[in-house]
Amino acid sequence: MQPRRQPPPAPRPRGNCPGAPLLALLLLLVLRGAAAAPAGPQDPRRPQDAGLSRGLLQQAARAALHFLNFRAGSPSALRALAAVQEGRASVNPKEGCKVDLVFSTERYNSEEGEEHLGNCSARVFFKTQKPRPAINVTCTRLLGKRKRQQEDYLLYKQMKQLKTPVDVVSIPDSHGHIDPSLKPIWDLAFLGSSYVMWEKTTQFLHYYLAQLTSVKQWKTDDDEIDFDYTVLLHEFSTQEIIPCRIHLVWYPGKPLKVKYHCQELQTPEEASGTEEG
Amino acid sequence: MKSLLGTIYLLGMFIPEGLGYNRSLAQYRQEVVDQTASGWKSLETYSYNIYHTMEEIYWWMSQISEEYPEVVTQHFLGMTYEARPMYYLKISQSSNNPKKIIWMDCGIHAREWIAPAFCQWFVKEILQNYKDNSRISGFLRNLDFYVLPVLNIDGYIYSWTTDRLWRKSRSSHDNGTCFGSDLNRNFNVSWCSVGASRDCQDLTFCGMGPVSEPETKAVSSFVESEKDNILCFLTMHSYGQFILTPYGYTQNKSSNHEELIQVGQKAANALKAKYGTNYRVGSSADILYATSGSSRDWARDIGIPFSFTFELRDNGTFGFILPEDQVQPTCEETMEAMLSILDDVHAKYWPSSSARRVTSGTLVLSLLLSFACLS
Numbered sequence: 001m002q003p004r005r006q007p008p009p010a011p012r013p014r015g016n017c018p019g020a021p022l023l024a025l026l027l028l029l030v031l032r033g034a035a036a037a038p039a040g041p042q043d044p045r046r047p048q049d050a051g052l053s054r055g056l057l058q059q060a061a062r063a064a065l066h067f068l069n070f071r072a073g074s075p076s077a078l079r080a081l082a083a084v085q086e087g088r089a090s091v092n093p094k095e096g097c098k099v100d101l102v103f104s105t106e107r108y109n110s111e112e113g114e115e116h117l118g119n120c121s122a123r124v125f126f127k128t129q130k131p132r133p134a135i136n137v138t139c140t141r142l143l144g145k146r147k148r149q150q151e152d153y154l155l156y157k158q159m160k161q162l163k164t165p166v167d168v169v170s171i172p173d174s175h176g177h178i179d180p181s182l183k184p185i186w187d188l189a190f191l192g193s194s195y196v197m198w199e200k201t202t203q204f205l206h207y208y209l210a211q212l213t214s215v216k217q218w219k220t221d222d223d224e225i226d227f228d229y230t231v232l233l234h235e236f237s238t239q240e241i242i243p244c245r246i247h248l249v250w251y252p253g254k255p256l257k258v259k260y261h262c263q264e265l266q267t268p269e270e271a272s273g274t275e276e277g
Numbered sequence: 278m279k280s281l282l283g284t285i286y287l288l289g290m291f292i293p294e295g296l297g298y299n300r301s302l303a304q305y306r307q308e309v310v311d312q313t314a315s316g317w318k319s320l321e322t323y324s325y326n327i328y329h330t331m332e333e334i335y336w337w338m339s340q341i342s343e344e345y346p347e348v349v350t351q352h353f354l355g356m357t358y359e360a361r362p363m364y365y366l367k368i369s370q371s372s373n374n375p376k377k378i379i380w381m382d383c384g385i386h387a388r389e390w391i392a393p394a395f396c397q398w399f400v401k402e403i404l405q406n407y408k409d410n411s412r413i414s415g416f417l418r419n420l421d422f423y424v425l426p427v428l429n430i431d432g433y434i435y436s437w438t439t440d441r442l443w444r445k446s447r448s449s450h451d452n453g454t455c456f457g458s459d460l461n462r463n464f465n466v467s468w469c470s471v472g473a474s475r476d477c478q479d480l481t482f483c484g485m486g487p488v489s490e491p492e493t494k495a496v497s498s499f500v501e502s503e504k505d506n507i508l509c510f511l512t513m514h515s516y517g518q519f520i521l522t523p524y525g526y527t528q529n530k531s532s533n534h535e536e537l538i539q540v541g542q543k544a545a546n547a548l549k550a551k552y553g554t555n556y557r558v559g560s561s562a563d564i565l566y567a568t569s570g571s572s573r574d575w576a577r578d579i580g581i582p583f584s585f586t587f588e589l590r591d592n593g594t595f596g597f598i599l600p601e602d603q604v605q606p607t608c609e610e611t612m613e614a615m616l617s618i619l620d621d622v623h624a625k626y627w628p629s630s631s632a633r634r635v636t637s638g639t640l641v642l643s644l645l646l647s648f649a650c651l652s
Contacts, residue, residue: 080593080594108594172595241480
C-alpha cells in the first residue's frame with residue numbers, strides 16, 4: 001500500500017481569488033484518492049493477548065454493573081455499559097481471576113439528546129468454577145440525588161396506579177415495543193434481574209435480560225411494592241434462554257429485597273437465591 | 278419454470294403451521310399505509326423499517342425480481358426441513374466481462390430478526406441507487422450480489438408463531454421429542470469439536486453430523502459450486518455489535534488475518550461515523566467465544582478470501598427483540614460498513630478502475646479551478 005503523502009502548501013491567493021482554498025482542498029483530495037489510507041489495528045500491543053484480556057475486562061464490567069444496579073436499588077439510576085477504558089487481570093489458577101478496571105457508563109434510560117457519561121472503577125474477583133463474583137465498585141454520580149429520588153417516586157406512583165393483574169403477555173412484545181404505561185414495570189423487572197444476573201455471572205458466563213414473560217402479581221398493601229414476575233435471561237456463551245421467577249420488594253430509597261428461582265436446563269441443581277440489598 | 282416455482286411457493290405456504298402469526302400485539306403498525314388483509318399491495322409501499330413475516334418476504338422477493346428484471350433474478354436454493362423453498366436473489370448487471378460474487382445471508386438464527394430486515398434493506402439500497410450512484414454502479418460492473426434474506430425459514434416462522442426466542446432449525450430428533458439444530462454449528466469445518474453440543478436439548482446442538490441439515494446442505498452445495506468466483510462471504514446475525522473474522526474453532530489465524538482485521542476495522546469506523554454505534558472487530562475465538570461448524574469459518578477454509586460474521590445491534594439492552602424503531606438506523610449504519618468492505622474488496626481486485634475514478638474527477642475540477650484563479 002502506498003504511504004499517505006503530505007499535501008503541497010496552498011497556493012498564494014492572487015488578489016481576489018476566492019477559489020484558492022477550494023483549489024487546495026481539491027488537490028488534497030486528488031492526492032488522498034491516489035493513496036490508500038491504511039486502517040490501524042485496534043490495539044497495537046500484543047493483539048492476541050489484547051483480545052483475550054479485553055473479553056475478560058468486558059466480562060468484569062458487566063458483572064460490576066449488575067452488582068452496582070442492584071445495590072443502588074433505584075430503577076431511575078440504572079446504568080448501562082458505555083466503554084471499558086482500561087484494566088488489568090491477574091490469574092491464580094486455583095483461586096480465580098482478579099480484574100481491576102475503569103469503565104464509563106451511561107443511563108440505561110437515556111433521554112433524547114442526553115449525553116451524560118459516568119465513570120466507574122471496580123475490582124472484580126471471579127472465583128474459579130463458581131458464580132457470584134466478589135465486587136467492589138465506585139462510580140461518579142450520573143444523576144443528582146434529588147432528581148433520582150423524584151424519578152423513583154414518580155415510578156413508584158405509576159406502579160401503584162396500574163391495575164393488577166396486568167393484562168400483558170410479554171414485555172417487550174415481539175417487535176421490541178414497550179407501551180409507555182408499562183415501562184415502570186420493565187425498569188423494576190430489570191432492577192430485580194440485575195441481582196439474579198450478578199449472582200449467576202462467572203468468568204465465562206454472562207447474562208442479559210431478554211424478556212419479561214409474565215407478571216404473577218404485585219401488591220402494594222403496605223407502602224412497598226411487592227412484585228412477582230418471570231423473565232427470560234439470555235446467557236451469551238451458551239446462547240441459552242433461562243426462565244427465572246423473581247420476587248422483589250421495593251420502596252424508593254430503601255434497599256431492594258430479591259428472591260428468585262431459575263430453571264437450569266441441563267444441570268441437576270437449580271439455581272436460586274435470596275438477598276437483601 | 279416460474280409457474281412451478283409459484284406452485285412450490287404456494288405449497289410451502291400451507292405446509293405445517295402455515296404462515297399465520299399473532300398480530301394482536303402489533304396494533305401500532307396500523308400506521309403503515311396500504312396494508313390489506315391479503316398483504317402488501319405494491320412494492321412502493323413496502324416498508325423497510327419494520328419486521329416482515331416470511332409470507333411478506335416471499336412476496337417481496339418475487340416483486341423485486343419483477344420490478345427490476347434487468348438486474349434481479351430469483352433462484353431456488355433448496356428445501357427446508359419442513360419443506361419450504363429457499364430462495365436467493367441474484368443482482369447482476371449484464372455485461373461481457375466475467376464477474377465475481379459477493380454472498381450475503383441473513384437469518385441463520387431464527388430470533389435474530391434484524392438480520393433479514395437488513396438483507397432486504399441492502400437489496401433495496403442497491404436497486405434504488407445503482408443507476409445514479411457511481412460507487413454502487415462501479416461495484417456492479419465487476420461484482421454480482423447473491424442475497425439470501427432468510428436462511429432458517431422454518432425457525433424464523435416458528436419465532437413469529439410460537440417462540441420469539443427460538444434459535445435453531447425445526448428438524449425433529451430423539452423420536453420427535455426434541456427439535457432443531459444450530460445451523461451455524463452444522464457446517465463441515467471442525468464439526469462439533471468445540472463450542473457446540475451433541476445434545477439436541479441445547480441451543481448449540483450441532484446436528485447429527487456435519488451438513489446433516491437440509492438448510493446447511495443447500496447453502497453448502499451452492500457456495501461450494503461457486504467458490505472459485507466468490508470473493509466475499511457475509512453472514513448476518515444479531516446481537517452484540519461485532520464484526521467477526523475467522524476462526525471460532527481455533528485461535529490460529531487465517532493467512533490473511535491482518536488484512537481482514539484492517540478491512541473490518543475500516544468498516545466499523547464507517548459504521549460508527551453514522552450514529553456513533555461502536556462495533557468491535559476481531560476473530561471469533563479472540564473476542565467472542567469458541568465455535569465450530571460455523572458458515573464463516575467453513576467459507577474461509579474452502580478458499581473464500583473475505584469472510585465476515587456481522588453481529589448487529591444492540592449491545593444487550595433489548596438483544597434479539599430489537600425495537601422496530603431501530604430497524605432503520607441499524608440498517609443505515611450497517612450499509613455504510615458494507616459499502617466500506619465492498620470498496621476494499623473491489624479496490625483489491627480491480628485497483629486501477631477505483632483510483633482512476635476518484636482521481637480523474639477531482640483532477641479535472643482542480644484544473645478548471647486553477648485556470649479560473651490564474652485568469
